[in-house]
Amino acid sequence: MSTSKPDTATAEADCLRGIGSQRLWSRLMTLGEIGALADGGVNRQALSEAEIAAWQYLTGLAAQGTGRPIEVSTDAAGNLFLTLPGRYRDLPPVLLGSHLDSQPAGGRFDGAYGVLSALEVLLTRAERGLESERDLIAVGWMNEEGSRFAPGMMGSQAFAGAAGIDEIRTVCDADGISVGAALDHLHTVFAGLPRRALGFPVAAYFELHIEQGPLLEAAGTNIGVVSGIQGKKTWRIEIDGESGHAGTLAMRDRRDPLAAFARVAVALDNELGHADEQVKFTIGRVVAEPNAPSVVPRKLTFSIDLRHPDNAMLTRLGMQVEALCSANARPCSVRAVPLVDAPSNGFDPQLGRLIETAASAFGYSSMPILSAAGHDARYLAQVTPSAMIFIPCREGISHSPAEWSTPEQVGAGADVLYATLEAWLQTQNQERHDAS
Template identity: 35%
Template sequence: MSGTTRREALMPDSERIAADLRELSSFTESAEPGWSRRVFSEPYRAARGFVEQRMRGAGLDTHVDAAGNIVGRLAGRRQTLPALMTGSHTDTVHAGGRFDGMVGVLGAIEVARRLRETGTELERDLYVVDFLGEEANPFGLSCMGSRAIAGSLSRDHLDRQDETGLRLGDAMSRFGVAPEHALEMAWSPGSLQGYVELHIEQGPVLERGSKQIGVVTAIAGIERLLASFSGRADHAGTMPMAGRQDALVAAASAVLTIEREACGAPIHGVSTTGRIESSPGSFNIVPDEARIWAEMRSIDASWLQGAKRRVAERIAAEASDRGVDAVLEWLNDSETVSATTSVQDRIAGAADDLGFCWEAMPSGAGHDAAHIAAIAPMGMIFVPSAGGRSHVPEEFTDVADIARGVHLLAASLVDLDRGN
């Protein structure tokens, strides 16, 4: 069978993919808006059971590792060769959508099905992974499972606490994960021939450019910030404006500083303040305490580091001018990571062979792929997001676009396996 014919034979079953997406998206936190399925929730536990069932049904030898990743293995002819890996995640943000992450997991399972149904045997093992806890969460640590596989999960990470004081390590234990073992389960560099992740774009570039596929060039680095402001409480009706030490106004000024910094980025930079709190929270009292949670992202590592320094200096100076103390804590999430050129070339070549219109593009979102890149050549495939919407209930990708991405994922993995 020629390379082109083999690729065409791997065309996925779009109706089966759509049915799997409908069923997986039914596991939600019923009291929450959108398709909420946050890490460690009971709906997340139930959804993982569904994923395990689907993996086994696809012929994958399936288990849950020490970090809580669901790992399915399709044996190749020569198991001494470095393996291939694909996958994504099935947890969501609060009030999130039903495609982010899920497309990559269910698409990978469909690839395994089609390989078996067409009798396409790989030379090397293929691992399909549903990574634990990719999304941001109250512990301030995303990509828990992929960090463990990459060897970057640390004891300090396990000691992080949520708002109630619960340790991440204890939350993992309650969920049935073995956190101490998760620190020691890293895969060896060189054990993987390559990693390819299928994902929705989560932005508007492909749709606006009428492109079918995005070949990812780099994944943005993320710097997350918790800034705390301490001022002085006073009577809101009697303390003159010039005499106030208003913590909330200092926090509001910091929000604008963070926004202005990203607006001046020369290549790619974005910033978001996603949460703000103040106390005592009364109309008639000048706030004495305030906190903001913010982040900055860019594929330009040098700009990101410079922005981090500039933002810290400006926030501190502006708060001081108001008589407010500012304490900044940086919660580094991930570094800027480039996709491996050879893997990008494989994906682009397979897209050309299949007749798909593609565009090279960076990702402004974080992904498990950024961590797996530490131990394996890495690439990503994007499919369009309707209206560029993501992390909202309106998130949508047409099943035809998803099927096209799954087809390209299969072709890319076969090419990586056989060196064609």
């Protein structure tokens, strides 16, 4: 296929115009009102009515844009795709995005910033009359957080083929609602949207995000060039005991899963949580049944989140989980159910260099950084060259109503995303021209 040689000077000038922060910031604050909590936080969980409202807001913004129209579609996993068409629709598209769902008491930036910034890049290109050879797609992945349905990152896993959609649909939330039922409701609300194939070819993926850690702020650095994501393993642990009356059942006769949990939790924390300075060990959810004040529980379920940047160390620690639980739960029985097994991964070095160059062109400082938190980019990196861009967040706080950034930081990250995409498109155009 023959293509005309790109106008390098014009393209470079477009890169450095950036997109500006005012409109993006305003829309980010508006999106934060969907699922807003009284303390300034956000509760917008996966496939909830609040996330459906967020979809409606995003698709409304896409429809308001000037220039070429943005096409809206979805897939069987409930991922949202906002597409700016390119000249050659048969070429694999570029994806930019993150997720719209939040923790039950989350903030306004985590995930939402990446999706809105991706859409803003597309709208800005359309308004400036810039046309790419391939489609550009802003994506909102389904259930990244994993707070309503566990594990998280279901949409990106299904897209990348790391998990099957049939298996994902069977997962239920605390109220017994399945992912399948919630997806069917979402697709009923958006019945007019075209349905994409699950897992179509992608040329590259870019994800912009707050750091969710303190390193950029502490260093006074504008942009983090993410080198990769540390590994993560999660489990659901079920301890079965025997229910009884709190006032009549003798202590010596009890099979109390809550008492067993206390022993198990201490053993896990001692053996795993203090293995070295890099390990991250968390028990994040504990549910006792029947959870009544005068009843010895019959069952207790809790979660384990174990992370480490070294895959060998993560594996070694993970192999101890079941044995530690069994040894300390007696006389109760225990079952360890693995949920997530995600090794550490790296991102594309060439894309990382483009991010560094883009930041420098705007006068923003940058530094390499390893992501301590998981992101959808982990799974996209398995199927396409991928990269992440971080901006600072105040005191490194995330998954909290106190999560915050500034208009200037938000604008800087979006500028770098825009310029990195433009530089990547120029490189691809040049390669196609040289090969023609």
